[in-house]
Amino acid sequence: MNTVARSSDADISAHDRVYRTLRTRIMHGEIPPGAALTLRGIGKEFDVSMTPAREAVRRLVAEGALFLSSSGRVSTPELSNDRIEELAALRALLEVELASRALPRAHIALIDRLNTINMTVAEMVSKRDAVGYIRTNLEFHRTLYLRAQAPAMLAMAETVWLQLGPTMRALYGRLRRTEPPNNHRLIISALKAGDEPGLRLAVRSDVTQGLRLLAG
Amino acid sequence: MNTVARSSDADISAHDRVYRTLRTRIMHGEIPPGAALTLRGIGKEFDVSMTPAREAVRRLVAEGALFLSSSGRVSTPELSNDRIEELAALRALLEVELASRALPRAHIALIDRLNTINMTVAEMVSKRDAVGYIRTNLEFHRTLYLRAQAPAMLAMAETVWLQLGPTMRALYGRLRRTEPPNNHRLIISALKAGDEPGLRLAVRSDVTQGLRLLAG
DNA sequence: TGCCCGCATATGTGATCACATGGGAACATG
DNA sequence: CATGTTCCCATGTGATCACATATGCGGGCA
Numbered sequence: 001m002n003t004v005a006r007s008s009d010a011d012i013s014a015h016d017r018v019y020r021t022l023r024t025r026i027m028h029g030e031i032p033p034g035a036a037l038t039l040r041g042i043g044k045e046f047d048v049s050m051t052p053a054r055e056a057v058r059r060l061v062a063e064g065a066l067f068l069s070s071s072g073r074v075s076t077p078e079l080s081n082d083r084i085e086e087l088a089a090l091r092a093l094l095e096v097e098l099a100s101r102a103l104p105r106a107h108i109a110l111i112d113r114l115n116t117i118n119m120t121v122a123e124m125v126s127k128r129d130a131v132g133y134i135r136t137n138l139e140f141h142r143t144l145y146l147r148a149q150a151p152a153m154l155a156m157a158e159t160v161w162l163q164l165g166p167t168m169r170a171l172y173g174r175l176r177r178t179e180p181p182n183n184h185r186l187i188i189s190a191l192k193a194g195d196e197p198g199l200r201l202a203v204r205s206d207v208t209q210g211l212r213l214l215a216g
Numbered sequence: 217m218n219t220v221a222r223s224s225d226a227d228i229s230a231h232d233r234v235y236r237t238l239r240t241r242i243m244h245g246e247i248p249p250g251a252a253l254t255l256r257g258i259g260k261e262f263d264v265s266m267t268p269a270r271e272a273v274r275r276l277v278a279e280g281a282l283f284l285s286s287s288g289r290v291s292t293p294e295l296s297n298d299r300i301e302e303l304a305a306l307r308a309l310l311e312v313e314l315a316s317r318a319l320p321r322a323h324i325a326l327i328d329r330l331n332t333i334n335m336t337v338a339e340m341v342s343k344r345d346a347v348g349y350i351r352t353n354l355e356f357h358r359t360l361y362l363r364a365q366a367p368a369m370l371a372m373a374e375t376v377w378l379q380l381g382p383t384m385r386a387l388y389g390r391l392r393r394t395e396p397p398n399n400h401r402l403i404i405s406a407l408k409a410g411d412e413p414g415l416r417l418a419v420r421s422d423v424t425q426g427l428r429l430l431a432g
Numbered sequence: 433t434g435c436c437c438g439c440a441t442a443t444g445t446g447a448t449c450a451c452a453t454g455g456g457a458a459c460a461t462g
Numbered sequence: 463c464a465t466g467t468t469c470c471c472a473t474g475t476g477a478t479c480a481c482a483t484a485t486g487c488g489g490g491c492a
Contacts, residue, residue: 014476038443049477054444056275062278064368071484072444086368093309152280152302152379156372163368254473265447270474288452288474362447435492442485449478453471460467 015052018042019059026065026076027162029134029169033078037066064163076166084167087160088211092204094157095141099203100189101148106191113143114191118184125181130172134165140184144191171210183209231268234258235275242281242292242420243378245385249294253282280379292382300383303376304427308420310373311357315403315419317364322407329359330407334400340396346388350381356400360407387426405424 022042025031057074060066067077079087083155117140125133138161145154183206190199250376254272258269273290276282283293295303333356340348354377361370399422406415 013474040443050444051476051478054271055475058271062275064371073484074444083368086366087233089313090369090372091368093313097309099307138293150302150305152299152307155280156306156375159372229444256473266474267446267448271445289454290474435490438488439492440485440487443483446479447479447481447484450476451472452475455472456470458467458469460465460489462463462465 008096011062013052014046014048015059018046018048018052019056021046022060023054023063023065023162026060026165027134027138027158028131029165029172030131031076031166031216032171033075033076033166034172035166036073036075038073060162065165077163078162079167084171085212087164088208090160091164091207094160095145095155095207096200096203098145098148098153098157099199100196101150101153102144103191103194103196103199105147105149105190106144110143111188111191114140114184114188117143118181118188121181121184130169133172134168137181144187168210169207181206220422229268230262230264231271231283234262234264234268235272237262238272238276239279239281239378242276242381243350243354243374245381245388246347247292247382247385249292249382249386251382252291252294256292263359269382270406276378279375281381289377295379295383300380300427303380304424306376307373307380307423308371309409311361311423312416314361314366314373315415316412317366317369318360318362319407319410319412319415321363321365324362326359327404330400330404333359334397334404337397337400342383346385349388350384351394352422353397360403384426397422 007142037057039050039053039057042057043050046053057066061068061074064077066074068074077092091126117195121133121140124136142154142158145157148154183202186202187199187206253273255266255269255273258273259266262269273282277284277290280293282290284290333352337349337352337356340352358370358374361373364370399418402418403415403422406412406418
């Protein structure tokens with residue numbers, strides 16, 4: 001089977017399909033930290049040869065989504081506390097700016113959509129669905145930041161999410177909280193009121209809260 | 217020649233050698249915007265097959281250093297003004313934070329090194345050596361930011377430098393200025409004085425100045 | 433029983449090949 | 463001379479193979 005870019009499968013290249021699927025899995029916390037991946041295993045799962053599997057893995061390594069050992073083996077990263085704190089600081093830096101830029105463009109339709117997404121987030125929390133929570137929580141943030149019209153900045157924020165994916169699964173998995181997200185309501189309120197300082201504070205709190213309780 | 221990881225060449229893998237070389241070229245502005253690259257051409261230059269060339273290129277595309285057309289051809293990016301402004305804003309955001317974190321650790325030895333580097337920067341400016349200027353200017357910034365002990369943040373800043381590499385070459389090439397970098401002296405002064413607000417302002421000015429004069 | 437050594441194999445790396453396709457030059461046409 | 467068309471080849475994609483080596487397991491030895 002030497003078929004290249006077959007017109008089924010939406011005309012997408014093989015390595016891109018593999019890349020996108022793995023990226024989503026990692027970002028949403030579907031893979032725990034430290035899990036090993038093999039090129040032949042990936043190839044077998046996606047029914048492709050090692051070549052596209054290698055390209056997808058290389059790309060994910062470049063984005064910090066996967067860790068490459070000195071012998072070339074790949075696995076999801078196991079982040080140190082220092083690294084987690086640094087990534088949290090990066091989230092704060094980037095996302096506060098993104099929210100601030102989105103504020104003047106945040107009309108009522110956006111706020112409605114954020115409210116709807118936030119209800120799904122609360123549902124995931126009550127169901128203790130860690131992966132669902134991470135996915136909808138990121139959807140909440142991305143929906144807001146898309147309004148900032150700053151694609152490079154959003155891409156950087158998503159890269160940070162990607163790096164934190166497996167760790168977030170581990171953290172929220174052991175967290176066991178049931179309260180719906182209070183900071184999200186603060187974000188929506190600040191958007192409604194056009195309150196920029198309040199928005200910056202709410203985003204910063206939302207982004208850094210879950211990562212503070214590590215310390216072990 | 218099927219030799220894998222031959223012990224000469226510092227035991228570094230072929231794709232890594234290609235990657236590092238291309239990355240440095242791009243970041244230092246040795247390649248103009250819109251220049252096309254081919255896998256076979258890269259392979260021929262580095263005396264490797266297409267495989268490591270592809271991996272290196274993929275990685276650089278993932279970092280935004282190269283642009284991948286819809287048909288798979290790769291070239292250095294030609295950035296829009298909006299994109300340049302956004303990347304400048306990212307530089308400001310990240311590098312102000314890095315400088316601020318480096319400030320409490322900036323002892324006299326560091327300031328001496330920065331002064332030395334800055335003399336080389338001035339020399340490059342007087343020689344109108346665009347590539348040399350970009351290289352030493354980035355060395356100035358990296359030397360300072362290394363003190364921040366924030367590797368993820370520094371990596372992000374370097375990714376932004378990488379994306380701006382070819383564009384910086386084009387901008388400074390048409391700039392033709394001869395004044396030595398004044399903002400660098402302001403940065404050093406603020407470091408000596410332990411003046412954090414002054415440092416933040418100086419870094420922000422230094423980072424955003426050269427990119428303001430585009431507007432066409 | 434615990435530890436170390438060796439071997440089999442799983443795994444990554446790089447080369448090479450077959451193939452589809454897009455880009456650009458050469459040519460034709462108005 | 464300008465513009466559209468055709469065709470060839472340069473180029474990217476993916477599969478497969480050969481090879482070096484790290485990993486991990488099993489057996490032997492203290």
